[in-house]
């Protein structure tokens with residue numbers, strides 16, 4: 001599968017690069033999958049912790065998409081493999097009033113979403129990139145990939161997914177990044193909110 005057809009592959013204000021810059025607020029965590037889990041919690045009937053083997057036993061999906069970083073670089077045609085967010089969502093019973101999600105990475109990083117945005121096609125919890133295991137600096141063992149939002153939303157080293165009926169702000173969103181972050185609408189910073 002690949003991203004939908006548009007006249008231009010590049011959203012306004014973006015410049016294509018073939019590099020894959022490493023961007024993170026802290027250091028690169030060294031993770032042993034034997035000590036790792038993914039916590040699903042919040043407005044759910046029963047919270048869950050998925051171990052690494054549980055994640056690997058879910059259907060493996062593949063999606064090619066473009067990365068658009070708010071700092072203006074874009075990288076086209078990235079091959080991601082992993083588990084669809086919608087497949088994870090199907091494992092738990094989420095309160096229908098819970099329209100918002102916070103995805104947490106290691107070391108306190110987070111990004112906020114509307115549930116609908118994460119249920120779109122192409123949203124993966126990825127463990128492979130361009131036919132190889134995800135590297136530590138790009139988010140090993142598991143990173144979120146949300147192709148239709150700026151890349152700060154694609155949380156690396158994911159450890160938690162929290163459902164809630166109220167919108168909360170993630171790490172960069174609290175510092176003034178746009179709560180939604182659509183690159184086609186240039187939703188870069190909250191001061192562009194009308």
Ligand SMILES: Nc1nc2c(c(=O)[nH]1)N[C@H]1C(S)=C(S)[C@@H](COP(=O)(O)O)O[C@H]1N2
Nearest residue numbers: 021022023024025105109138152154155156
């Ligand atoms: N856990 C975590 N995830 C993160 C970040 C971070 O600091 N910590 N930075 C975000 C930002 S701002 C960007 S641009 C992308 C960069 O991903 P990359 O290093 O794979 O290019 O990761 C996002 N995910």
Ligand SMILES: [Mo]
Nearest residue numbers: 023069070152
């Ligand atoms: Mo970023």
